[in-house]
Structure formats: structure tokens, C-alpha cells
Amino acid sequence: MRITRIPARLVLAAAVAGVALAAGKPALFAAELMAAARSSIQAEDAKRHVCALADDALEGREGGSRGGRAAGSYIISHLEKLELEPAGDNGSYYQQFGGMRNILALARGSDPAVANELIVVGAHYDHVGYGNSGNSYGPFGFVHNGADDNASGVAGLIEVAEAMQHLPGRPRRPILFAFWDGEEKGLLGSYHFVRVRPALLAQMSIAFSVNLDMIGRLRGERLEIFGARTSEGLRAAVVQSNNRPAAQPLELAFDWAIDEDSDHYPFIAAQIPTIMFHTGLHDQYHRPSDDVQLINFEGIEPVARLTLDFLTALADDRGPPRSFRSQARSESDATKRAxxxxxxxxxxxxxxxxxxxxxxxxxxxxxxxxxxxxxxxxxxxxxxxxxxxxxxxxxxxxxxxxxxxxxxxxxxxxxxxxxxxxxxxxxxxxxxxxxxxxxxxxxx
Ligand SMILES: [Zn+2]
Incomplete structure (x- = not known):
């Protein structure tokens, strides 16, 4: 416990003082060396991904549908280009379950001592197809493109994966890029992964997870963050990433609620420290009108860059894995107000x-x-x-x-x-x- 706090303090001190992280670790990922990786995350690229995934041709990407499979192919074409290691079943990127498919890609870490401490960063790529009374606020029968929910998170995650490949070295711990299926049917893909892991990952334990769900509607630079109390020092770590030099700082709204409403939940239920980034609900949520013309592509850029920085710092942390803080599950915004x-x-x-x-x-x-x-x-x-x-x-x-x-x-x-x-x-x-x-x- 104490060991984890010391490096966090040093890192935060450097950020607060506005000095480069020269003497502290990890020198490899000091601000100036991150610059190229960070600047590879571009609003234009995010736009391309969102527009492809939210195209009518994908028919709302319902889990198990042909549109869902087409969305999976789009994601995999990018993972292949990035030469990320397939981490699904039998050497493929797919982890199959119940007619649906998670997509899993691994970036190995640099330190053999922590090769089994897996950091998972995920975003669900399914949506609700044509919508029905159980999953849509209507009107039903029209393609629900789910541009924000969650083509935006997938776009951000592809950009983060690409940026990781631009880093001058690898963080210490392995990072798994996970694109969940079946989220809209009850968090099926992430629940499945927490229970069952493909052979390549079977020896690893999940040290931490990050979830991107609906990051396409940034308004007033306000980013909602869930799960920051699932381990001590997480808020400080996110704030430090937000305040790093040359960043475009966001207004971080730390929400203490932990609900079974996205893929962060199965991890938290399994006592794994987890953070979720989210740009907030809106009137088009789970309606056909959640479409590309309302997406703030410029806003995906700083959220994805923050994710990159936070994720890298976490994966490279010198301390032991963060311990789960179980009280977080019973804390609410009422606790916060008090x-x-x-x-x-x-x-x-x-x-x-x-x-x-x-x-x-x-x-x-x-x-x-x-x-x-x-x-x-x-x-x-x-x-x-x-x-x-x-x-x-x-x-x-x-x-x-x-x-x-x-x-x-x-x-x-x-x-x-x-x-x-x-x-x-x-x-x-x-x-x-x-x-x-x-x-x-x-x-x-
Ligand atoms: Zn949704």
C-alpha cells in the first residue's frame, strides 16, 4: 500500500510544480517523449471511425447481427494494421460467446516481472440495431446508429491503441485492448471476459480496467468519471494526467455512483479497480437520433489523449497492483455531498x-x-x-x-x-x- 503511494506522490509533485519528470520514473514516458504518441490522436481520425461504425449499412450493430459482425471486421482491420497481437480464441482476435464476439488485442509489456498484471482498456462496439421497447426510447424499427453509444468509445480506443504503437517503448505491464459485444443485452461480453479468459491471457490477473462508454458528446469540457474511489489515489492519478504539460485540461466531474449500466461494472463486481470515462447522457440516448451530426469529434481528442496518458502511467507504475477499495461500491453522490x-x-x-x-x-x-x-x-x-x-x-x-x-x-x-x-x-x-x-x- 505505502509503496504505491510514493511514486504517485513524486509524479504528482512534478506535475504540480510544472517540471519535466527528469529524475523520477518512468523517464521513458516523460511528457516530451509522449508528445508524438499523443498527437497521433486526432479528431479527424476519430471522425472517420465513428462515421464508419455509425453508417446505416451497419444497421445499428446489434450483438450477433450482420451489422455487428461488419463493425467487428472494421475494428480488426485496424488492429491488424497496428500489428497488435490477437488475444482471442485460437490465435484470432475473437472471443466467441452466445453467438456474439468480443474482440481482444494485446500489447505486451516491457517488464517480465509484471508480465501477468494485465491492464484492460475496453469499449463496447455493439448497439441496439433497429431498437425495441426493451432497449430503445423510440421510435422503433429505424436504424439506431449509436454514434455516441458507443461508436465514440470505439473510435477513441482505436486511436489510443494506435498512439500506444507510437510510444518510444512499452510500459511495464501488458495492456489488453478489448472491444466488447453484447453490452446492450446486459453487459454480456464484459461479464463473459471476467469469467472466462482465452488461453493467451489465462495466466494473467486483471490488475486494473478502464472503460470508455459514450465519449462523443463533450460539452463545456466536462468529462464524467466513475470508479475513481475503487482504489486509493486514482483521482490524483487522473488529475495528474489531466494537468500534464501541453494538455488541454478537461473539467473532471467525479461521480461516486457505481451502477450496472456499462462494462465497468463486471470488473468492479469482481473487485478489480476500474475507471470509466463518459461525456454524459443526452436526449438522443438510445434513440435513432444518436447520430454522427451531433458528435463532438474535437472533444473525442482530449478524452482519448487523457486515456492514453492515464493508461500509460498506470501500466508503467512502479508499485504493486492497486488494491480494490470495496467501500466504493456503497458510496453514492449523497455520500459525496455529505x-x-x-x-x-x-x-x-x-x-x-x-x-x-x-x-x-x-x-x-x-x-x-x-x-x-x-x-x-x-x-x-x-x-x-x-x-x-x-x-x-x-x-x-x-x-x-x-x-x-x-x-x-x-x-x-x-x-x-x-x-x-x-x-x-x-x-x-x-x-x-x-x-x-x-x-x-x-x-x-
Ligand atoms: Zn447504450
Whole structure:
């Protein structure tokens, strides 16, 4: 546990300080070396994939249908071009089940010591065909192209796979690119994979998974993220990828709900730490009108680039595999609201939170520790007119670093603020972006 946090801290410190990751590991994937790989992810390419997959000729890609099979052929033509290793049945890319087919392609890692710690990144490629009362909000009988759901995620994943092939080296752990079938029929493909793995992958355990479902409707740069509490330090890792140099930072909306509504769920149910990226629901969800003219192709680009960066960092992490945090399954957005709610003086501490500790008037803030994200205490009180208020601190901000050094936990933050001089630079995570606040202490 502790070993995993140390490298994460170092990496985050480098990102926060805005310096290149020269001395820290992994040097191979330092920002400047990632640039070529990242820039291979292009909105124009994503558009080409979405338009091909959401074409009427594919008849809505229902699992097991001829349109679904045609979509599979399209995906495989790209995997072959990228020379990714087939990881399905009998040396093929297909994993067959119930008349449907997952598509699996492997990028081996560079470190034999972690060759069995598989990182799975997936997107479902099926949709609902012509729609019926069980899977569509109508009208039924028309092709449901599913441009956002989930041609967008498949397009993003193909781009990520391509970018991985542009990296100057391989991350330590193997990465499996998985295109799930039968998601719309009940997450059938991902459930099947979690239960049964093809021979090539049989010796591996799944260390982590990432799911891309509906990433084609980015609005106001707001990306929804599910599952960040399934292991400690995940939020910090995503934020770090979001704030890396030369990135186009997104507004990250961390949602605590974990529902059986996409392919992240079978992994979480199997106690595997898992993250899902999603650009949000809309009126065309599961209707024939979810079509290409409404897709924000420019928006797929930063989401896929964030996925690449996060995935690479994860696969290359020096620590042991992340452990699953089972409390995540019972946490909801109500838990989140309770934790991040302003502290009322005299109120009993909440069950998920520690009472505010550092109410020193010098800075004018109170925080709570968060068991799911112990590195990043959350601001729950700002004294009116205080230095923190004047510096623009906001409720719900999470303290990431003080004077450029990453905070380890609430006690560390309290000690550092107590020892600080007359002014400090406090880096906070505000909706997934790191904001630096210059806070001048109250004069005694
Ligand atoms: Zn769907």
C-alpha cells in the first residue's frame, strides 16, 4: 500500500510544480517523449471511425447481427494494421460467446516481472440495431446508429491503441485492448471476459480496467468519471494526467455512483479497480437520433489523449497492483455531498469524515480527511474575509500541494500549514484541474 503511494506522490509533485519528470520514473514516458504518441490522436481520425461504425449499412450493430459482425471486421482491420497481437480464441482476435464476439488485442509489456498484471482498456462496439421497447426510447424499427453509444468509445480506443504503437517503448505491464459485444443485452461480453479468459491471457490477473462508454458528446469540457474511489489515489492519478504539460485540461466531474449500466461494472463486481470515462447522457440516448451530426469529434481528442496518458502511467507504475477499495461500491453522490458539505460549527462529525482539524485563523480554512482519497483533504470551511477566502479558495476544493510539494494526508497538510511562513502557494484540485492559490497569512 505505502509503496504505491510514493511514486504517485513524486509524479504528482512534478506535475504540480510544472517540471519535466527528469529524475523520477518512468523517464521513458516523460511528457516530451509522449508528445508524438499523443498527437497521433486526432479528431479527424476519430471522425472517420465513428462515421464508419455509425453508417446505416451497419444497421445499428446489434450483438450477433450482420451489422455487428461488419463493425467487428472494421475494428480488426485496424488492429491488424497496428500489428497488435490477437488475444482471442485460437490465435484470432475473437472471443466467441452466445453467438456474439468480443474482440481482444494485446500489447505486451516491457517488464517480465509484471508480465501477468494485465491492464484492460475496453469499449463496447455493439448497439441496439433497429431498437425495441426493451432497449430503445423510440421510435422503433429505424436504424439506431449509436454514434455516441458507443461508436465514440470505439473510435477513441482505436486511436489510443494506435498512439500506444507510437510510444518510444512499452510500459511495464501488458495492456489488453478489448472491444466488447453484447453490452446492450446486459453487459454480456464484459461479464463473459471476467469469467472466462482465452488461453493467451489465462495466466494473467486483471490488475486494473478502464472503460470508455459514450465519449462523443463533450460539452463545456466536462468529462464524467466513475470508479475513481475503487482504489486509493486514482483521482490524483487522473488529475495528474489531466494537468500534464501541453494538455488541454478537461473539467473532471467525479461521480461516486457505481451502477450496472456499462462494462465497468463486471470488473468492479469482481473487485478489480476500474475507471470509466463518459461525456454524459443526452436526449438522443438510445434513440435513432444518436447520430454522427451531433458528435463532438474535437472533444473525442482530449478524452482519448487523457486515456492514453492515464493508461500509460498506470501500466508503467512502479508499485504493486492497486488494491480494490470495496467501500466504493456503497458510496453514492449523497455520500459525496455529505463529505463535501460545509462544516457547521458544533455539528457532529459525519460518519465518512474526520472533524475539521486545522481551523487556525491564520489561513481561515477547515478540511476533512476523505478515506477514499486520503492524500487530498477536502475544504469544508472558509472563514469569511480570511486569507483563504481572499485567495479564492472554494468549498469542495481538495488540497493537493503546499509550496509545490504534494500533500500526503490531512495531518501532513495541517503540520505544513502550521509551519509555513507568511504566505503559501496552495495547489487545489478543483473539478479535476489543479489551481494554484497564493495565500497571504493574516498578520497577528
Ligand atoms: Zn447504450
Amino acid at each position: 463529505l463535501e458539505a460545509p462544516a457547521v460549527s458544533g455539528a457532529a462529525p459525519q460518519t465518512v469524515a474526520q472533524p475539521a482539524l486545522n481551523s487556525r485563523p491564520r489561513w481561515g480554512i477547515g478540511t476533512r480527511a476523505d478515506s477514499g482519497e486520503p492524500m487530498n483533504p477536502v475544504i469544508v470551511r472558509i472563514t469569511a474575509g480570511s486569507p483563504a477566502a481572499q485567495a479564492g479558495m472554494m468549498l469542495g476544493d481538495r488540497v493537493v500541494a503546499i509550496d509545490g510539494t504534494v500533500v500526503i494526508n490531512q495531518a501532513d497538510m495541517v503540520a505544513r500549514l502550521a509551519a509555513a511562513g507568511s504566505s503559501v502557494a496552495i495547489d487545489v484540485d478543483r473539478k479535476g484541474r489543479v489551481v494554484r492559490l497564493a495565500v497571504a497569512a493574516m498578520q497577528p
